[in-house]
Amino acid sequence: MYTVKDRSFLLKNHLKSVLGATTLQSMEVRGRTWRWLSAGDTRAREAVVLLHGLAMSKNHWRSVLSSLGKDHYVIAPDIPGLRLDQPVATPQSGFSGIARELCDFFSVAVGRPVHLVGHSMAAALSLGLAMRMTVPVQSITLVSLADSCFTEKLSHTLNFERMSDFIQNMTEDQHLTYVREMFHQPPIGLPLMARSNWTSFNRHRERCVNLLHAMEAELSYVEAYGQSLDIPMLIIGGREDPWYDLTRHSNFYDRPRVTRVEMEGCKHLPFIERPREFAAALHNFVGKAQQWRPGA
Numbered sequence: 001m002y003t004v005k006d007r008s009f010l011l012k013n014h015l016k017s018v019l020g021a022t023t024l025q026s027m028e029v030r031g032r033t034w035r036w037l038s039a040g041d042t043r044a045r046e047a048v049v050l051l052h053g054l055a056m057s058k059n060h061w062r063s064v065l066s067s068l069g070k071d072h073y074v075i076a077p078d079i080p081g082l083r084l085d086q087p088v089a090t091p092q093s094g095f096s097g098i099a100r101e102l103c104d105f106f107s108v109a110v111g112r113p114v115h116l117v118g119h120s121m122a123a124a125l126s127l128g129l130a131m132r133m134t135v136p137v138q139s140i141t142l143v144s145l146a147d148s149c150f151t152e153k154l155s156h157t158l159n160f161e162r163m164s165d166f167i168q169n170m171t172e173d174q175h176l177t178y179v180r181e182m183f184h185q186p187p188i189g190l191p192l193m194a195r196s197n198w199t200s201f202n203r204h205r206e207r208c209v210n211l212l213h214a215m216e217a218e219l220s221y222v223e224a225y226g227q228s229l230d231i232p233m234l235i236i237g238g239r240e241d242p243w244y245d246l247t248r249h250s251n252f253y254d255r256p257r258v259t260r261v262e263m264e265g266c267k268h269l270p271f272i273e274r275p276r277e278f279a280a281a282l283h284n285f286v287g288k289a290q291q292w293r294p295g296a
Helices: 006-022 058-068 091-110 121-132 162-170 170-182 190-203 205-215 219-227 274-291
Strands: 022-028 030-037 047-051 074-078 112-120 136-144 233-238 257-264
Touching: 006 030, 006 058, 006 170, 006 233, 006 274, 022 091, 030 058, 030 091, 047 058, 047 091, 047 121, 058 074, 074 091, 091 121, 091 205, 112 121, 112 274, 121 136, 121 219, 136 274, 162 205, 170 190, 190 205, 257 274
Parallel strands: 047 074, 047 112, 112 136, 136 233, 233 257
Antiparallel strands: 022 030, 030 074
16 A cells, blocks of 8 residues: 555645645637646746646646646646547547647747656657657656557557557456556555546547557657657656566667656556655756756
């Protein structure tokens, strides 16, 4: 089970977020209504942008938003395509389609250099996003980058079939197992959490499958671009995560300006299972990245 301090940190920051430590904002950009949570000084020169993974939302970052907002300006938007009830305008475009819309959002609503923090599928998205950004990208943090993004090795659950096939044929019981596998120690309310997520997932699974196929076609050049980046990069994930393996991708990870953090006692959601350690690692990394300048 989570440590008492981790549970207290998570609950305290979640409640603080809900009760006003974070601000819910919205704006229409090119016909789409964007909604995001923000915390910290809106006048800050740079912004830390938290990008949620597939079938998640901005609310999954509440456990660390208010804490990070003490020293940084932080925003967490709902991402079209990755939030399943908000389809991307061009689903056949995969990462590039989502990235184009995010770039429009960043240009209008953020308008300053950013530190990108992408979780799971959004970790790969953040690399593709950096190709197209009209505002400077100061650093990238890849959280629980799914192994299936850059290799043929799939997770323990998916080792006999492609992820898209698994999603297409997933039952409610399999979905519960899938969600449970994201946690080292599943929370007491996990069945209720999974059931709520299942409703949306089941309604939009075809959209999810189509998006995954489009993303797959782009992964080779997204990875190649990521290897060419010469900015600070943080690779962080849980040691027990079945979707993630810090021992792989040596050519991708073992480069200058890359920091690797392996967190014990958590799987795919380190910002929920180890929020204190996660927030501290991200805070320290962004603080150092803010001092970095090209050519340094």
